[in-house]
Amino acid sequence: VPYEPRSVAASCSLSSKETYDYIVVGSGPGGLPLADRLSEAGHKVLLLEKGPPSSGRWGGTMRPSWLSGTNLTRFDVPGLCNQIWADRNGIACTDYDQLAGCILGGGAAINSGLYWKPHPDDWNQSFPLGWKAPDMQAAVDKVFARLPGTTTPSMDGKLYLPQGYNTISAGLSAAGWTSIVANDQPDKRNKTFSHTTYYFSGGERGGPMATYLLTASQRKNFAFWTNAGVKRVVRTGGHVTGVEVECGGSSGVISLTPTTGRVIISAGTFGSAKILWRSGIGPKDQLDVVKQSGDGSTMVASDQWINVPVGNNLYDHVGTDLEIAHPNVVNYDFYAAYNRPVQSDSQAYLNGRTGILAQSAPNFGPMFWDIITGADGVNRHLHWQARVEGSRGTSMTLTQYLGTGSVSRGRLTINSQLKTIVSKSPYLNDNNDKAAVVQGVQNLRDALDKVSGLTWVRPSKSQSSSAFVDSIPTTPGSRNSNHWIGTNKMGSDDGRSGGTAVVDTNTKVYGTDNLFVVDASIFPGHVTSNPTAAIMIVAEHAAAKILALPFPAAA
Numbered sequence: 001v002p003y004e005p006r007s008v009a010a011s012c013s014l015s016s017k018e019t020y021d022y023i024v025v026g027s028g029p030g031g032l033p034l035a036d037r038l039s040e041a042g043h044k045v046l047l048l049e050k051g052p053p054s055s056g057r058w059g060g061t062m063r064p065s066w067l068s069g070t071n072l073t074r075f076d077v078p079g080l081c082n083q084i085w086a087d088r089n090g091i092a093c094t095d096y097d098q099l100a101g102c103i104l105g106g107g108a109a110i111n112s113g114l115y116w117k118p119h120p121d122d123w124n125q126s127f128p129l130g131w132k133a134p135d136m137q138a139a140v141d142k143v144f145a146r147l148p149g150t151t152t153p154s155m156d157g158k159l160y161l162p163q164g165y166n167t168i169s170a171g172l173s174a175a176g177w178t179s180i181v182a183n184d185q186p187d188k189r190n191k192t193f194s195h196t197t198y199y200f201s202g203g204e205r206g207g208p209m210a211t212y213l214l215t216a217s218q219r220k221n222f223a224f225w226t227n228a229g230v231k232r233v234v235r236t237g238g239h240v241t242g243v244e245v246e247c248g249g250s251s252g253v254i255s256l257t258p259t260t261g262r263v264i265i266s267a268g269t270f271g272s273a274k275i276l277w278r279s280g281i282g283p284k285d286q287l288d289v290v291k292q293s294g295d296g297s298t299m300v301a302s303d304q305w306i307n308v309p310v311g312n313n314l315y316d317h318v319g320t321d322l323e324i325a326h327p328n329v330v331n332y333d334f335y336a337a338y339n340r341p342v343q344s345d346s347q348a349y350l351n352g353r354t355g356i357l358a359q360s361a362p363n364f365g366p367m368f369w370d371i372i373t374g375a376d377g378v379n380r381h382l383h384w385q386a387r388v389e390g391s392r393g394t395s396m397t398l399t400q401y402l403g404t405g406s407v408s409r410g411r412l413t414i415n416s417q418l419k420t421i422v423s424k425s426p427y428l429n430d431n432n433d434k435a436a437v438v439q440g441v442q443n444l445r446d447a448l449d450k451v452s453g454l455t456w457v458r459p460s461k462s463q464s465s466s467a468f469v470d471s472i473p474t475t476p477g478s479r480n481s482n483h484w485i486g487t488n489k490m491g492s493d494d495g496r497s498g499g500t501a502v503v504d505t506n507t508k509v510y511g512t513d514n515l516f517v518v519d520a521s522i523f524p525g526h527v528t529s530n531p532t533a534a535i536m537i538v539a540e541h542a543a544a545k546i547l548a549l550p551f552p553a554a555a
């Protein structure tokens with residue numbers, strides 16, 4: 001029943017004649033802050049989520065037997081996050097060729113919870129005017145006031161199995177890299193290292209589902225439905241009047257408040273592009289594919305199509321995995337913790353939210369950073385994350401992400417089964433991007449060279465950094481980081497007239513007057529580190545901009 005404060009989502013009600021001031025599509029780190037801020041401002045808001053509930057708080061039920069009788073699911077326990085690699089049935093979206101969460105919370109229900117205040121360059125290098133670092137500070141503060149994050153997720157304040165962290169950080173320190181508290185010093189991301197910051201709280205995942213969604217759900221002017229997927233927006237020219245929703249095997253149209261209603265699409269880098277294409281918004285070649293698909297007979301007429309470059313500007317952190325081994329490193333079997341947990345560990349977690357299972361699998365840390373200035377004068381940011389995982393019992397994998405400053409881009413397209421496809425890989429299409437990755441690998445090898453007892457597994461001692469980087473294919477299968485951005489790029493260069501942008505600097509889709517996109521898909525370029533915090537910050541900033549926008553005059 002809509003409009004009652006609730007602890008679980010209502011089921012969809014397609015015959016409802018209710019109208020809404022805002023319909024927010026998608027409950028990831030983009031959609032949840034929006035839904036909260038818009039309802040906080042007194043508007044009548046409906047949040048539509050395609051997937052099922054995740055966290056026990058919201059009625060989720062997927063749990064191993066040792067969580068029976070609790071209100072916890074696999075999504076709530078940080079140490080069980082690796083389960084996504086073992087079993088993603090009913091959790092991952094099936095209509096993309098890449099991994100994404102189609103579940104309440106989106107990526108924030110299934111990810112490892114790594115959580116970073118962005119470096120000023122993250123905004124300044126690629127975001128448009130109005131979205132530079134000083135403009136974003138208020139939104140940064142709002143997000144971190146709601147969700148401060150922690151470097152010690154276990155409720156006893158201890159870090160468990162820190163041997164890997166200690167080994168690598170001692171090596172970096174000896175090589176002159178500096179220890180920082182990452183979220184206290186977001187501008188220090190050059191030859192620095194820190195403990196891992198998570199958005200977890202109370203020993204559980206928490207995150208936007210336990211903050212923004214919680215406050216929204218307490219308002220009578222807020223409703224949310226799970227298992228309710230949006231097929232397309234319904235529009236007349238540039239004015240959206242509602243959304244077509246599919247749930248429980250049927251479909252129907254949920255309408256906006258006439259004239260002043262608005263739709264915010266926050267369905268993620270793949271999902272938001274797909275909804276736009278199905279709504280007749282995108283490049284002609286992609287709309288032609290939709291026209292030929294099962295959607296064709298009910299698709300908006302071609303003279304109503306809005307030609308903007310949806311799907312271009314696709315990017316993801318370029319992942320490059322190195323592996324070392326060291327006798328001090330202690331491995332923990334997080335996969336076994338699902339069905340056969342070490343009794344003392346599961347009890348510690350259940351009794352007081354303490355121990356190794358309050359930390360993300362597979363035991364991350366340290367995190368470290370490097371900035372490489374390219375021959376083109378651009379500063380490229382490298383984020384490194386170490387985790388206890390690899391081919392040996394004493395291995396650690398050191399993953400390098402190339403983010404801020406990278407200029408390579410790919411393309412997302414849609415096929416006739418309406419599945420989104422990464423048709424042009426976005427990794428290392430630019431020589432200076434590649435040179436930064438190679439230099440970063442070399443800098444790390446130099447830094448860890450003197451660590452006594454450390455063995456390089458990958459690359460081997462004899463392989464050059466350049467040959468090593470060349471040996472890894474530049475395909476999503478070998479390089480993806482699951483940090484996809486960019487398909488609905490934000491900018492002031494209107495994509496209808498040869499520009500690169502799909503949404504303007506108020507996040508409104510060009511050619512429409514009440515359709516917005518707010519999620520990772522609007523990022524013009526990447527940020528330095530794992531993007532969840534940055535996406536929430538973008539959502540806070542967008543909420544303020546959208547709330548300040550005047551409504552169109554009544555016809």
Ligand SMILES: Cc1cc2nc3c(=O)[nH]c(=O)nc-3n(C[C@H](O)[C@H](O)[C@H](O)COP(=O)(O)OP(=O)(O)OC[C@H]3O[C@@H](n4cnc5c(N)ncnc54)[C@H](O)[C@@H]3O)c2cc1C
Pocket residue numbers: 025026027028029030031048049050051084099100101102103104105106107108110111112113114115228229230231266267268269271272275481482483484519520521529530531532533535
């Ligand atoms: C395995 C994994 C690990 C990761 N680890 C980290 C990490 O540790 N730290 C970090 O910062 N980032 C991490 N990320 C990345 C991060 O989770 C994503 O960048 C982020 O969730 C994207 O946010 P979003 O709001 O743009 O989209 P999403 O989180 O993808 O949310 C989109 C939501 O929209 C819903 N949706 C889609 N289509 C429709 C539709 N048609 N109708 C209704 N609803 C729809 C989806 O079900 C989903 O809930 C990870 C990602 C993955 C997959």
